[in-house]
Amino acid sequence: MKRPPANTIAVLGTKFRGRVGYRVNPVGLIGLAIIVAWTVVALTAPLIIPHSVGEIVDFDYFGPMSRTLWLGSDYLGRDMLSRILMGARYTVGISLAAVAIACTCGVVLGMTAAVTGGWVDTILSRLLDALNSIPSKLFGLVVVAAVGSSIPVLILTLSVIYIPGAYRFARALAVNVNTMDFVLVARIRGESLFYLIRAEILPNILGPVLADFGLRFVFIVLLLSGLSFLGLGVQPPYADWGALVRENIGGLPYGAPAVIVPSLAIASLTISVNLFIDNLPAKIRDKEEH
């Protein structure tokens, strides 16, 4: 897809040259900063939480924001800030694991299909397209109904759901590279499939594939939160951000911060990933839309 010549957001800030040698504009940097912040929180959560996640610290439930409990208390009177900081581990961790599996499998299969061609390509594309025509939330529901919801199952399900998308994207890019002369030369040299994929195709599609990785991460975070919200994702005693919204949905009529803040946490993560990718230099991001 051809991109509009003027990137609307890129116009907003004055561009400057980052250390990597690419132009990254301020909006993109803000996005990156938020992503890094959540990653640090996810890694260090047990060290920085003010209260234990299970400890009941407030006599009132759905308490408001206060000096001692910055984000109020949840439906049992537990500290919301601690629960959100710990929730970052599950949301970020599970999504990252799932997206890594999905993109690795999808990209490897996509490149293989593009390079091999013929019936391998046809069968892979048909099968994965069929998988793609199951709505993602529904797929999650069916699998959870069948095998229950544990963290490894969740990671695997989420990655299976997003393999077809990654495959399609990588295949479309790889097909273009595959027609280049240097690939033909490598073929004539008699290089193996593995060499062609690793040395000729992958380096030439890496930028867009990484941008796609980010977008797919957002989809997975949203789907995981959705499933957890339906009570089919991360199970108690653990809680990711979606599960936190579900637990505290009873506080909605009172406008309790316990319902609003986890949603805001999800939104801050997904929006900053989107902003970061939207503001990547066109050189990397090229053809990021499917």
Place this chain on the structure above:
Amino acid sequence: MNKRILSLAANRLAIALITLVIVSFAVFFATTLLPGDTATILLGQSATPEAVAGLRTAMHLDDPAILRFLHWLMGLAQGDLGTSYANNMPVAALIGGRFVNTLKLAAITAAIAVPLALTLGITAAMWRGSVYDRAVTILTIGIISVPEFMIATSAVLIFAVYLKWLPALSFTNEVSTFYDILRVYAMPVLTLTFVVSAQMIRMTRAAVVETLSTPYVEMALLKGASRPRLVLRHALPNALGPIVNAVALSLSYLLGGVIIVETIFNYPGIAKLMVDAVATRDLPLIQTCAMIFCLGYLTLITLADILAILSNPRLR
């Protein structure tokens, strides 16, 4: 309409049919992965081994999986949807009224979302780069980046908690007057409209913008056509195919949205039924609901593809 288009469309339909078979295969096997014996679950822990064995035979549970799959598929094709495990009612009876409810919700949403999204998308493309365009772009990116339940909970917070215009999280079937219907449907429809429109606006805008960068639009610009005339008279007719495609694709987002929205607003539709069935592990019900959703999704995607073929003047 010529032979080429017909054969392309027929090809798409055939692919859709094959896909449907693969999907039903996937749904069936995912649901039969369930650890634990169905007969034991149905009869309870205290059942005698003879009773369990009898039920197993009656339900064909001892047959190879592929036979059970074919049996199930034939049943579906003949309209026999099976019997619910949870309350022993025919699945068809459970689904009937709720299916209509979900269709109602989807139809109202589509009736609002499609005109709204097309207007916003086309006007944003018309004044590309303006403050208006940027506002629309940022808004749509924002909506796409947040989970559906956040839009739903925000709607409840704004309209029920702060403004107190609508009831929060409740759904009553006592709808008699037009005002009641309006109150009941307002929030679910509002949420779904947001979810569906955001995608549609983005894709419509992209389709029009892409057409605007073609040489004949530049020609029209050079001969002095005004901005609206440029977009509406020259670009739009040629962007129509991609736009219709975008509309059909975006409507398939309704399916994901409807699961969350029906759950959060307690709307008696088929998605809520399915989420409840997952909680009780009522397999026949889950299978049927899943197939209905997949069928709807596949129909929309295939429709989008066929419309794209039909609207391509080079094939006509």
